[in-house]
Each structure stands twice: as C-alpha cells, then as structure tokens.
Amino acid sequence: MRFYLDEHISKAIANGLRQRGHDVETVQEAKNIGKSDREQIVYAAQKEMIIVTADSYFLAIVNKEKMNHPGIIFITGQDIMLGEVIRRIDIISTFLSQENMKNHIEFV
Numbered sequence: 043m044r045f046y047l048d049e050h051i052s053k054a055i056a057n058g059l060r061q062r063g064h065d066v067e068t069v070q071e072a073k074n075i076g077k078s079d080r081e082q083i084v085y086a087a088q089k090e091m092i093i094v095t096a097d098s099y100f101l102a103i104v105n106k107e108k109m110n111h112p113g114i115i116f117i118t119g120q121d122i123m124l125g126e127v128i129r130r131i132d133i134i135s136t137f138l139s140q141e142n143m144k145n146h147i148e149f150v
Contacts, residue, residue, distance in 0.1 A: 043135040046091035049075055058128035067091060079103055087112050092143050101147065113143025117150055
C-alpha cells in the first residue's frame with residue numbers, strides 16, 4: 043500500500059512500514075510542513091496515498107466538507123506502542139486494497 047504520514051507521525055512508523063514493503067512518504071519528505079490539513083488531503087489524493095494521522099481535524103474536514111479522499115488511517119491513542127501501530131496498519135493492508143480505502147476511515 044501507499045501511505046502518506048502526517049507530520050506528527052513518528053519516523054519509526056514510516057521505517058517500519060517500509061520494512062514491510064509499503065510505499066511511504068512523510069509530510070517532511072514531501073516538503074509540505076506547515077501546509078493546511080486540507081492541502082495535505084489534496085496532496086495525498088493526487089498521489090493516491092492513504093493518509094496516516096492522529097490529527098482529528100482530518101476527520102472533521104472530510105466529514106464536514108464531504109471531501110473525497112484516498113483513505114485515512116487514524117491512530118486513536120498515544121498509548122499504543124509504535125510496533126503495534128505498524129502491525130495494525132499492516133493488517134489493514136492485508137484485508138483492504140488501496141481502492142477499498144478510498145473515502146474510508148480505519149481506526150487503530
């Protein structure tokens with residue numbers, strides 16, 4: 043799967059997903075630091091990358107504006123170990139295709 047990681051998501055998660063064969067780009071790598079959440083959604087949609095975030099504003103934007111998006115994986119708690127987050131995202135990729143994730147939100 044192709045993932046776009048929000049700026050507050052740990053680099054360790056990006057590295058862990060890459061080690062499992064996923065295509066990952068971070069906000070920092072894309073040089074999109076400081077851009078609005080809406081702009082981040084548009085960027086991810088253009089690149090067809092699923093957004094990984096813990097920022098609830100992403101959810102508010104896509105729900106309020108009925109905005110099409112490439113899919114969002116929302117990390118619900120800061121108490122989840124990084125390895126567990128990586129494992130859960132990898133499991134999602136096993137059961138849902140990139141296409142199935144369009145306009146879909148998964149919570150981990």
